[in-house]
Amino acid sequence: xxxxxxxxxxxxxxxxxxxxxxxxxxxxxxxxxxxxxxxxxxxxxxxxxxxxxxxxxxxxxxxxxxxxxxxxxxxxxxxxxxxxxxxxxxxxxxxxxxxxxxxxxxxxxxxxx
Amino acid sequence: xxxxxxxxxxxxxxxxxxxxxxxxxxxxxxxxxxxxxxxxxxxxxxxxxxxxxxxxxxxxxxxxxxxxxxxxxxxxxxxxxxxxxxxxxxxxxxxxxxxxxxxxxxxxxxxxxxxxx
Numbered sequence: 001x002x003x004x005x006x007x008x009x010x011x012x013x014x015x016x017x018x019x020x021x022x023x024x025x026x027x028x029x030x031x032x033x034x035x036x037x038x039x040x041x042x043x044x045x046x047x048x049x050x051x052x053x054x055x056x057x058x059x060x061x062x063x064x065x066x067x068x069x070x071x072x073x074x075x076x077x078x079x080x081x082x083x084x085x086x087x088x089x090x091x092x093x094x095x096x097x098x099x100x101x102x103x104x105x106x107x108x109x110x111x112x113x
Numbered sequence: 114x115x116x117x118x119x120x121x122x123x124x125x126x127x128x129x130x131x132x133x134x135x136x137x138x139x140x141x142x143x144x145x146x147x148x149x150x151x152x153x154x155x156x157x158x159x160x161x162x163x164x165x166x167x168x169x170x171x172x173x174x175x176x177x178x179x180x181x182x183x184x185x186x187x188x189x190x191x192x193x194x195x196x197x198x199x200x201x202x203x204x205x206x207x208x209x210x211x212x213x214x215x216x217x218x219x220x221x222x223x224x225x226x227x228x229x230x
Contacts, residue, residue: 006155034218043117043204043221044156089155101219103155 002027004092006104014112019080021107023090024072032093033066033073038106039086047088048075080111115139117222119205125228131193134225138186138207144168146219147180147190148204156204162188195229202226 003026013019023033034049050057050064050073057064061080066073073092077084087106094100118137126132138145143164148156159178161168164185173180177196182188192199202224208217 004155036219036221043223044219045221046218049218091155101158103157105153105155 002030002092002094002100002102004090004102004104006090006107008107009105010108010110012110012112013080015080015082017080019077019084019109019111021075021088021090021109022072023074023092023104024070025092025102026071027092027094028068028071030071030092030094032101033064034091034093034101035064035075036089036091036103037086038089044089077109080109082111082113085109085111117205117207117220119203119222119225121225122223123226123228125230126195127230128197129194131191132195132227133192134190134203134205134227136188136190136205136222138188138205139209139220142207142209142220143185144208145182145188146206146208147188148206148221150202150204150224152201159190192227195227197229200227200229 006023031052035047036044037047038044048059048062048064050066061078063076087108089106090104091101120135124132145162147159149159150156159173160170160180162182165182180190204224205222206219208219
């Protein structure tokens with residue numbers, strides 16, 4: 001089955017700097033890649049997603065890039081703010097079914113003011 | 114719009130005891146999921162319902178875990194008997210998407226944190 005690896009497990013940046021989180025997946029059939037943000041004690045919430053027919057998607061300070069050949073995708077956060085501090089999870093879905101979705105282990109991002 | 118509701122938020126039990134968690138999805142969401150999130154790990158799917166039918170329960174430890182979704186709305190997840198390794202946050206999620214291969218956003222509840230002593 002699908003295996004998703006996420007790096008780094010922890011990331012600390014200064015406010016205003018950029019943050020990059022990378023994920024790799026094993027199944028070349030995966031075609032849907034969402035990113036979820038989970039603040040401490042809160043529920044995971046979708047922040048951005050990308051499908052395999054595009055290479056990049058941007059939403060204000062957040063962008064996701066996908067390299068299907070290398071089977072990896074990345075989350076980019078620019079001009080980080082303290083409220084960006086959270087755990088970020090990537091996921092990959094094979095054949096577009098949510099029951100095939102596999103989550104990475106998460107990255108704890110800390111933005112220092 | 115009301116979100117996914119879960120209860121209880123916290124539960125502490127001793128090993129070999131039983132526990133049940135309840136989930137009420139967003140109104141109109143046909144698909145409901147139970148995930149197990151062990152500390153430091155990503156959510157792991159336990160079971161997926163489409164209305165009141167099971168779509169996937171391949172990762173549900175059926176010797177001790179059971180789940181049902183009567184009437185295609187609320188759902189309960191039960192663990193009996195609990196083991197130490199069951200300590201985790203149990204997340205319920207729902208989505209509007211009705212059928213594969215289209216995926217959609219998962220709306221998660223706040224989760225039920227289980228501690229097994």
